[in-house]
Every structure is written in structure tokens, then in C-alpha cells.
Amino acid sequence: MSETACKTHRLDQLPIEEMGRHAEDAAQFLKMMANPHRLMILCHLLDQEMSVSELNAHLPLSQSALSQHLAVLRNSGLVKTRREQQTIHYSLASQEVQAVMAVLYEQFCKVD
Incomplete structure (x- = not known):
């Protein structure tokens, strides 16, 4: 059975x-x-993983706007944090987020 047929079959049973x-x-x-x-x-x-200041160096956002976006991402479970003394490091929160971002990167960000 083809992979497409398997996927369709599984959806039919859901x-x-x-x-x-x-x-x-x-x-x-x-x-x-x-x-x-x-x-x-x-x-x-x-x-x-990156700290707020590391992210801020790469993004065209004020630190307060960046912090607001990070809060949205954290509250929605897309990123997680790790504190090291006074620095908070951000990383992707799950394999699902990693997988989706890898596809988006391949399609839209990759430089050949």
C-alpha cells in the first residue's frame, strides 16, 4: 500500500x-x-538557543517589542526558556515546532 493510501486510511479511521x-x-x-x-x-x-540580547542583535525590533513577541511564543508553548544567572535563553519548545520550522526554513529561508 502506498504512503498516501496509508495516510488516507488512517484519517478515515479518525x-x-x-x-x-x-x-x-x-x-x-x-x-x-x-x-x-x-x-x-x-x-x-x-x-x-539564544538570549534576548543575541536575538535583538539579529532582528529589526526594539527590545520591548522582541520581549512581547517572545512572551506570546512562550505562553503558546512554542518556545521554552532556561535561566543562567540573569540571562534568559530561549529555544524551540518541542519536536513539532522544530519540524514545522525546518520545513518553513527549507521552503522560504534557505540560501542556495
């Missing part, structure tokens, strides 16, 4: 209510990413 919940989760996940500044932040975090 109850419509459960599929609806998954669709809601996916829509919320994508909604949090659907901002150019937040996407740029997530792209910078794709391969490494």
Missing part, C-alpha cells in the same frame, strides 16, 4: 470529533506562528 480537535490545535499552533517577527524569531532558534 472520529470526526477527534479530527476537529486536532484541527483546532493545528490552527492555534499556526496562528501563533503567523506573524513575520515571530517567524523570524523561531527561524533564529531553529538550530540554537
Whole structure:
């Protein structure tokens, strides 16, 4: 059986209510990413964790605007933090975020 047929078969067995919940989760996940500044932040975090000052050096945002975007990403579970003395380091929070950002990077950011 082809991979496409397997995917279709699995979707056919998923109850419509459960599929609806998954669709809601996916829509919320994508909604949090659907901002150019937040996407740029997530792209910078794709391969490494970074502090606010490190991110600020790479992004055309004031520190307060950057902090607001980071708060949205943190509150939505897309990034996580690690404190080292007075410095907070940000990184992608999950394999799901990593996978989506890797696809977006390949499609839109990769320089050949």
C-alpha cells in the first residue's frame, strides 16, 4: 500500500470529533506562528538557543517589542526558556515546532 493510501486510511479511521480537535490545535499552533517577527524569531532558534540580547542583535525590533513577541511564543508553548544567572535563553519548545520550522526554513529561508 502506498504512503498516501496509508495516510488516507488512517484519517478515515479518525472520529470526526477527534479530527476537529486536532484541527483546532493545528490552527492555534499556526496562528501563533503567523506573524513575520515571530517567524523570524523561531527561524533564529531553529538550530540554537539564544538570549534576548543575541536575538535583538539579529532582528529589526526594539527590545520591548522582541520581549512581547517572545512572551506570546512562550505562553503558546512554542518556545521554552532556561535561566543562567540573569540571562534568559530561549529555544524551540518541542519536536513539532522544530519540524514545522525546518520545513518553513527549507521552503522560504534557505540560501542556495
